[in-house]
Amino acid sequence: MHQASKIFLIGFMGSGKSTAGRKLASQLNWSFIDLDEKIEKMEGMRIPDIFSIKGEPYFRKIETKALREMKSETNTVISTGGGTPCFGDNMDFMLSSGLTIYLKMTPACLKRRLTKLSEGRPLLKDIDRKDLLGYITSKLEEREKWYLMAKIVVDGFNTDLSDLLSLIKKQIRQ
Ligand code: S3P
Numbered sequence: 001m002h003q004a005s006k007i008f009l010i011g012f013m014g015s016g017k018s019t020a021g022r023k024l025a026s027q028l029n030w031s032f033i034d035l036d037e038k039i040e041k042m043e044g045m046r047i048p049d050i051f052s053i054k055g056e057p058y059f060r061k062i063e064t065k066a067l068r069e070m071k072s073e074t075n076t077v078i079s080t081g082g083g084t085p086c087f088g089d090n091m092d093f094m095l096s097s098g099l100t101i102y103l104k105m106t107p108a109c110l111k112r113r114l115t116k117l118s119e120g121r122p123l124l125k126d127i128d129r130k131d132l133l134g135y136i137t138s139k140l141e142e143r144e145k146w147y148l149m150a151k152i153v154v155d156g157f158n159t160d161l162s163d164l165l166s167l168i169k170k171q172i173r174q
Contacts (some may be wrong), residue, residue: 004172005074006098010147013082013121015103015115016155019081027165028172030075035084039067051122060087066080072098083123085146095149099171101164102147108138127129 007024009017018034025032038045039062043050050059063081066092070078078098085091094100105113111133118124118132127135147153151171154164 002098004165005076006020006070007077007168008094008098008100008173009077009079010094011082011103011138011151011156012105012110012143012147013123014110014117015082015105016113016159017049017103020103020156020159020161023161024100024165024168025077027161028075028077028168030077031073031080033070033073033076034081035063035066035070035078038069038095039063039081046120047167048122048125050119056122063087064088066089067093080119082143085149086143091146091149095151098148101152101154101168103159104115104147104153105156107133107140109157110136110140 007021007030009021009024011017021034022032039059040046042065045053047059050062061085063084064087065082067084070076081092085094106163114121114132114136115129116123118127122133124135132172133151151165155160
């Protein structure tokens with residue numbers, strides 16, 4: 001069995017990775033790192049500004065760099081950005097250095113959540129409300145091949161944290 005001392009939470013924007021990550025970390029008595037927050041600190045800039053001033057390819061380069069810096073972390077839960085697993089060899093890196101968990105949610109559920117949470121998400125800023133469900137559906141279809149490589153796939157909407165914790169505890173070193 002792969003004995004992980006890091007957990008990577010992956011999934012679409014708005015699937016609750018940061019909230020679930022904070023809760024898991026506190027239950028495990030581990031540290032918590034939000035990869036987007038780390039990128040903002042590294043760059044001294046908010047994510048939407050990195051996208052608009054430096055462009056998405058630059059953001060993806062920094063995202064990969066920030067992810068690689070997680071290598072030395074132990075006993076840490078890391079919530080990633082929605083695009084993190086889908087660029088370069090980021091997913092291979094996460095699979096080989098920790099326990100990967102995909103918080104899976106339906107497009108309809110993501111749409112309900114993202115209608116309230118689109119602010120600060122550069123990929124959604126030019127999407128009209130009426131096109132949001134279509135955008136999410138096709139983007140998720142494009143990205144899910146990476147998300148589904150995760151070792152554990154959970155229902156992000158009805159996640160039972162205690163069930164998830166017992167599943168995790170079988171696969172980590174504490
Ligand atoms: C992105 C998701 C965002 C953030 C950036 C790009 C994406 O993170 O990394 O805006 O490509 O899906 P969240 O998943 O936390 O919104």
